[in-house]
Amino acid sequence: MMVVPRTARVFIGCALLAAAAVTLPALRPAAGTPWPTVLLLAALYPLCELPARCLRSGGALGGRDGGPSGPVSFFPVLIAAALLLPPSAAALTALPGAVLTRVDRPPAALRRTWRAAQLALAVWAAATVGRTLRCDESLGLGPRTPDFPYVLLPAGATALTFCLVLTALDGGIRATAEQHPLRTAWRGLLGRALAPHAVHGLAGLMTAVLWRSAYGPVAALFALLPIYLSCWGFAQYHRERAAHQATIRALVQAVDIKDRYTRGHSERVGRASVLIAHELGMDEPRLEVVRFAGILHDVGKLGVPTRVLRKDGPLTPEERRIIELHPEYGHEMVRGIGFLGEARTAILHHHERMDGSGYPYGLKGHEIPEYARVVAVADAFDAMTSTRCYSRARPVDTALAELERCAGSQFDPRMVEALVRALHRHGWQTEVTADEPAVPTPRGPEPPGPAEPAPAAAAPASAPASEAPLQEPA
Template structure:
């Protein structure tokens, strides 16, 4: 618990205290369980623990989700809100290895709060317990859906607040589209709770066994979705690594351009789902250099017109390389047009002003800034102040002034961590370096006419 910031510790203590108070109040004062309900509660608690002990890991650092809430929602119907709170509280006993005590306490407390709140809504909407027959069971559909509609959002909110206070989640980086899909899926899986309750009316505790298979299928579906997201990131990382083998001095350039592009996108108020796409575009903006002969990138002095054409075609080659990667979506435009200029003198299409896609205008600024503030084989890195001055100088001609201003504001607020000095290659190390960075606005390409 030492690693938790103080706001997170206070929040944890408050959630645990409220949950404990509600459980005691419910079981002792308001709605004590009958003798026949304790065996039901025990079976649901065991089902809850089984699911809670094998969660699906999320992309958020050290966070996971399970489908155990289905058992808690079944408890709402079968043993009431206080019983559901007690079922949820058993999360502290999870056998998941390596789970710290503060996470166990929070998981148990937040599930208890959700269960208690769902039970209150269930009864307020006319729900009843126990389930005794099919005729009465159909009357539970409305109250159950109301309980689920409270349980799931409350679970999300409590979870998100803790992650935010612990510094593991930035709300501006949450993709709203993906979150909405995840949320709707979560509500769908909540119906397993109603299935358990419905089966209980006829087969009693065997219903818990019967529902285990669909519950674990649901867990597998969660895992597949998240594995897909991780495979996307792995694909991007592999392509970036391939690009950076073209020049020893550009290692980390793709990641930094992605970070700077995201800073600009955040500053101009871009939606989170588009911010994920701009991050991908920043990572892959130079992937087309894989199609440019290394001897052209390494050439000293002036380029021939044919060599210049090879350089200027790299955005189009990049588009060809990644065209089949469907999840990149709007990132394609950033990869294709990030070398266009506001005055129309860029490449490959010679677009100007508003004709240039927004992603490309963002990446152009991020790309040039990182190029200037990084060591290259032919020069040392410029200071942040020098790079900002150059961006201001070129605003309106090479760069979009709106994007330049947004980036400078973001720099003033968040700062920037330059990559630092690049160690010279060892004497026995074979590396590839280029003698001119074509992304650096302070070193324009020189061409010798062949006419």
């Protein structure tokens, strides 16, 4: 069970007390609360939240990114409540949905309490701003038409206030429950929330206008329906994406378990591949594919006998031939995974060379798929800059110089130049990938440079052709 820090409990307790203070006035007999509207909106909100519930399991005590204000939440109903109702009554509409929300991680009661307090405060603050700007008068009533475009100003201020309060409280829970430093606790939250809240604000305004019209609440459902379907589709997309990520994570973990000497290598090759691809101007969908290619480039090691991968001593020519089959093994393993797309060809061809001396098919120049040429450079760079039990890490500048020396014969010069530019801009953190200490005890001769292919017997046992920096048979 998650242990919630005392500071987080105090923060949540203060939020709960504040939420109670702003909602209780609506319960007084003399408050004149419009209960039919409150109850209808309070019942509608949890129904509209159904698509997002399956995704609200991340963060410390809220949804994705630490709170329930992620873009998969459905807020038009709450913003409509802030536009239609007095502040205290509007805050009440958030409570049933917050209490009924799905919670996948303990402590469930504390998470529901936090969500209820957070949403009640956000709706109350938004409704207060709306009332101050006389938004309820601008909406019109019955046959009187809304005061457009003036109503857009108070409605926009209402939605912005809702967004700001949620963001502020999200950052507070990240600082207290997740122990983020104060200077970073709110970083990025507002930027991610503004666009979806703007869309939800417009949907909330349409809902409020139709609710106040002569057609009544039933007409308001037609404004919510397209947004609801969009939210459902977005939730489906994220569910599918999460399944993709889980598939890739499972494959990478299997490789890391089998070949302990390259642990973490796959993720870094994926990262370096994205740096290169971004420098080449690839768009977002292609960046994701090249990241998959980099992460899964060595998945074929699962088909290589463990005794060969972990052998203590030089590899025999037969063992080298077995290891050189890993690109084909990897391609066979992932060929049925449709979402990988062109990443599958990169897995198959990332050991090809520009001069045609690579494997498995001896492709030359631009016969080698572009993604494979990207991954080849990223793979060699990380192999050279990572400390393992059989080789010391080379400095980044030395590794880049080696890549530049072999550009044209072994590597695509465009990819090498792109990596050089990207690293000058972003830098690189070298890693220790083996389980042994960072200062290694060599178990064989130092792997030769890119242009110095060594005999098969000279390869260290734990540095097979797939991993030894640039050491492949001519």
